[in-house]
Amino acid sequence: MKAALIGLGSVGRGVAEMIAKKNPGISITGLADSKSGCICNEGIDIMAVLENKRKTGACGDRTITATDVIEKADYDVLIEVTPTNALTGEPALGYIRAALAKKKHIVTSNKGPIALAFKELSALAHKNGVALRYEATVGGAIPIMHTLEDGLNGNEIIAIYGVLNGTCNYILTRMAAEGLTYEQALTEAREMGYAEADPTYDVKGIDAAIKLVILANTIWGDGTKLADVDMTGIDLLTPDALRLAEEGDCTIRLIAEAIPEKKILRVSPRLMRKNHPLVVEGTLNALTLETDMAKEITLTGRGAGSIETASAILGDILYIRDHYARRD
């Protein structure tokens, strides 16, 4: 199988390295970052390109763009791992539209296009008989979409509850464990590389809400939008709130929840029993799926990281290799 890789940040590098290391029968025939690109239909030596990028800052020819790769390379699946733009979805949205129009399978870690244009993109993929896969957009390495698609196939999903933002979970874990203030815990999270200079996107619950929208659309396909989510962040929580929770053998977690029959679509700090399955520590993510037959299934794992995200992307690529190749 041949793949084009767009984006060579930490996720893109992780994917490239894992494909080179594990050799799962995937040949990269085109790749591009924001400044340069290369096309080689016989297969690109990925490790040489990564080494070259480390030395020169470019992954190929500065006259070759991502769009050139998408339009001109010979590939079966587009691996789209450019940075997320939550407002416009661009440039990823355009890349994905262009590749779908050429009847290429899509594997992406990009929350923007999936949260903003899921209906359009999934309809286009369906019409063109190709896969649109985005396991890496929610819960990092945790195989949530695979579980919804196959593992719990036949189940009706009644509700979902998740800890979907590792930055918030780290801050809450540290506030509870050490009695830190929100500001102290945020500073620590920044020092650990878990929080951005501007933490708004994480601490206000926006990132968790975007992931909730992706899950809701995947499960119920009803055109849920970010504006529909009732959102409260963690930035106003005090050490007192966590201390009081602790006294009742509880703690506080930022929970994203969707319960269609109660019209609940919400991200907010919640008081949780400490032995609740969603009470995970540090930067971990967790998701509980409430279903009619299996009842509650909880999945826990790492919500971020270069190789962890590459795990989700590789799982999607191999799913296409194993299940779509058969169809031809």
Add this chain to the structure above:
Amino acid sequence: MKAALIGLGSVGRGVAEMIAKKNPGISITGLADSKSGCICNEGIDIMAVLENKRKTGACGDRTITATDVIEKADYDVLIEVTPTNALTGEPALGYIRAALAKKKHIVTSNKGPIALAFKELSALAHKNGVALRYEATVGGAIPIMHTLEDGLNGNEIIAIYGVLNGTCNYILTRMAAEGLTYEQALTEAREMGYAEADPTYDVKGIDAAIKLVILANTIWGDGTKLADVDMTGIDLLTPDALRLAEEGDCTIRLIAEAIPEKKILRVSPRLMRKNHPLVVEGTLNALTLETDMAKEITLTGRGAGSIETASAILGDILYIRDHYARRD
């Protein structure tokens, strides 16, 4: 798709009811319990048969056996849900061999044949181009095999750690919560219907060890046998042991673990931090998969129950419908 259903105990009834209720395009053309059977290649009215069995004790004609159904009915997939015999695997093992020889897909909840004859059965299925699926044998409703097969595809599994026996977990939960002795908690588990009159199979760790063997063979395919498992049960634990654990913010759980590189294959009571992801309450099951890319992924859910087990079986049937049908 047409299915033959062998076994009409609580799991078989659950499967039959869910197929009738959800109508996922599966027609039951043959069914049998230990005393009777029926074949109708146009499709059996399952709810009428279940009603008839409630009234008369028979699911059909007393001259028709499970073997007749397997040999004579027109079906694509055999749903084998008879009671487990951990020593011989029979009669399920014979049923599965016979159906595989006829190039039928297999979906089973039966631990016996999978633990005893995995290598033989999977080779036969592979040779005949059919699926051998057994999600329901380990962890009840938790989609463990799906996660190994697709969700974490591309990952190397380094180690597994699981709480795989709900009876033991219930007893340990109650001993810790109420300071009960092992005997008191066992009596309570019996009253709740969580423990058999003879609890040996559960409390000595045999059931968990059989599930560990199934997982090890699925992941590493190296012919692991029950006799290879180092087994210690929970029947000698005292309330003092649990009280001491509690003082260190820990508790005790019966952990099944396989770590090939350390040559560890063991079921034993282990001291666990209370906030460890495997410390689940009551009859829940949990499994942590330690992998090279995704790192640790933990799955938690119900390990038993008629409808919960039917969820796993239906997931397997739909997987065959969706992925094998395409191949033809």
